[in-house]
Amino acid sequence: MDMLFFLLCGAALLGMLLGLIHPPLVFGRVQGTTRKQVLRWYGTATLACLIGFMVALPPVPQPVQTQAEQATPTPAKPEPAEPAKQPEPQPEAQAAPSAPVAEAPAKQPEPVASPAAPAPAVDVAKQAEEQAAKEKVRQAEEAKKQAEVKATVRRVMNDLMAMDKAASDPSVAARNMLKSVGKTASLGDVYGAMKRAKAAADDGFSRFMDYSVPNDLPQDVRDKLGAALRAFRQGAMVRGDIAKAFMKWLDTPKPSLANEIKEQSNQVTMDMLAAVGSILEAMKAAGYTDAEATAALGDVSGQQAVAGKTKAKRKKP
Numbered sequence: 001m002d003m004l005f006f007l008l009c010g011a012a013l014l015g016m017l018l019g020l021i022h023p024p025l026v027f028g029r030v031q032g033t034t035r036k037q038v039l040r041w042y043g044t045a046t047l048a049c050l051i052g053f054m055v056a057l058p059p060v061p062q063p064v065q066t067q068a069e070q071a072t073p074t075p076a077k078p079e080p081a082e083p084a085k086q087p088e089p090q091p092e093a094q095a096a097p098s099a100p101v102a103e104a105p106a107k108q109p110e111p112v113a114s115p116a117a118p119a120p121a122v123d124v125a126k127q128a129e130e131q132a133a134k135e136k137v138r139q140a141e142e143a144k145k146q147a148e149v150k151a152t153v154r155r156v157m158n159d160l161m162a163m164d165k166a167a168s169d170p171s172v173a174a175r176n177m178l179k180s181v182g183k184t185a186s187l188g189d190v191y192g193a194m195k196r197a198k199a200a201a202d203d204g205f206s207r208f209m210d211y212s213v214p215n216d217l218p219q220d221v222r223d224k225l226g227a228a229l230r231a232f233r234q235g236a237m238v239r240g241d242i243a244k245a246f247m248k249w250l251d252t253p254k255p256s257l258a259n260e261i262k263e264q265s266n267q268v269t270m271d272m273l274a275a276v277g278s279i280l281e282a283m284k285a286a287g288y289t290d291a292e293a294t295a296a297l298g299d300v301s302g303q304q305a306v307a308g309k310t311k312a313k314r315k316k317p
Contacts, residue, residue, distance in 0.1 A: 001056040002053055002056035002057050002058070004056075005049050005050075005052040005053035005056055006049075006053050008045075008049040008052075009046055009049035009050050009052075009053055012042050012045035012046040012049055013042075013046045015038075015042045015045075016038060016039065016042035016043055016046060019035065019038030019039075019042055020035055020038055020039070023035060023037070023038050026038060026042065032256060032257070032260065034241065035237075035241075146286070146287045149217060149218065149221065149286045149287065150283075150286050150287055150288060152214055152216070152217055153217070153221060153225070153282055153283055153286040153288075154283075154296060156213060156214070156225055157279050157282075157283070157296070157297070159211065160211075160228060160229060160232055160275070160279070163204055163207050163208060163211070163232070164204065164232050164235070164236070164272075164275075166200065166203075166204060166207075167200050167201050167203065167204025167205070167207075167236045167239060168200075168201075168204075168235075168236075168239060169200070170193070170196045170197040170199075170200040170201075171197040171200070171201065171239050171242065171243060173193060173197070174190065174193035174194045174196070174197045174243070174246070177189060177190050177193050178190050178246075187250055190250065191247060191250050194243045194246045194247050194250070195243070195247065197239070197243040198240050198243035198244055198247070201236050201237070201239035201240035201242075201243060202236075202240050204236040204239075205233060205236040205237050205240065208229060208232055208233035208236055209233065211229060213225045213226050213229060217286075218285070218286075220285050221282050221285045221286050224278050224279075224281045224282035224285060225278070225279070225282045227274070227278040228274075228275045228276075228278035228279045228282065231271045231272070231274040231275035231278060232271070232272075232275045234271045235268050235271035235272055235275065238264050238267050238268050238271065239268060241264055242261055242264045242265060242268070245257055245260050245261050245264065246261060249261065276297070279297065280293050280294070280297065283296065283297075
């Protein structure tokens with residue numbers, strides 16, 4: 001029975017991994033399947049099979065003593081033998097004549113110790129100067145280290161914002177094109193734009209998966225930047241799902257698909273708010289003030305906006 005549960009647990013875990021990669025692999029032709037449903041069904045099955053496997057494990061056998069071992073007495077520890085007593089010496093018949101007592105020598109005068117030399121006076125001013133110099137060096141090292149941490153946090157923020165912009169710009173362009181259907185764009189144009197948006201979102205998700213926060217940062221700063229990275233990665237994955245749902249909706253418009261797109265869009269908004277909040281907290285933990293952190297984030301957003309407008313102008317004929 002335990003082997004059956006073990007095999008079922010392995011099959012459910014394999015199905016969950018395949019479903020996270022591509023949900024139709026485990027749900028077949030069922031429409032509207034998502035990774036959340038894969039986690040819900042196959043994750044529950046994996047947990048249930050694992051619990052069943054642990055319950056079905058046979059108990060560990062206890063060692064049993066044979067009747068011969070129980071009947072054999074434990075040998076007693078031998079006691080150490082007492083040493084033989086030596087005969088006491090008998091007193092002599094006559095006491096030996098006492099030796100003559102020698103007179104004590106005359107007491108010599110004790111030497112007088114010379115007074116100790118006085119200790120040199122401590123230069124208090126010199127010690128204070130040395131202490132001030134050490135404190136100045138320590139403060140300079142701390143300021144240098146804090147500047148390096150702030151520069152690293154700024155670089156990580158720029159990397160994350162740039163990757164998110166590359167993953168989200170095609171989605172924004174596709175949605176703007178959808179508004180101009182019948183005027184300057186057709187449904188075929190929108191379908192192609194959504195396909196490009198999905199490819200960009202999938203590429204962004206891969207880039208976020210490969211990116212790692214530097215290890216030389218303080219632990220609290222690393223934790224906050226790691227939370228921002230996870231939020232950006234989640235947003236890129238959901239953007240790919242939105243583009244896929246849009247393409248299905250263009251083929252067969254259904255209210256269920258429209259509702260799914262709306263829920264996923266709200267999820268992306270929440271992920272982006274969480275990512276930006278984590279970046280601001282990381283910058284404050286690195287030594288930025290509230291005004292400096294907000295200004296730095298605004299500078300990055302402004303530079304990206306200018307770069308996007310310049311790129312759009314270059315694409316125009």
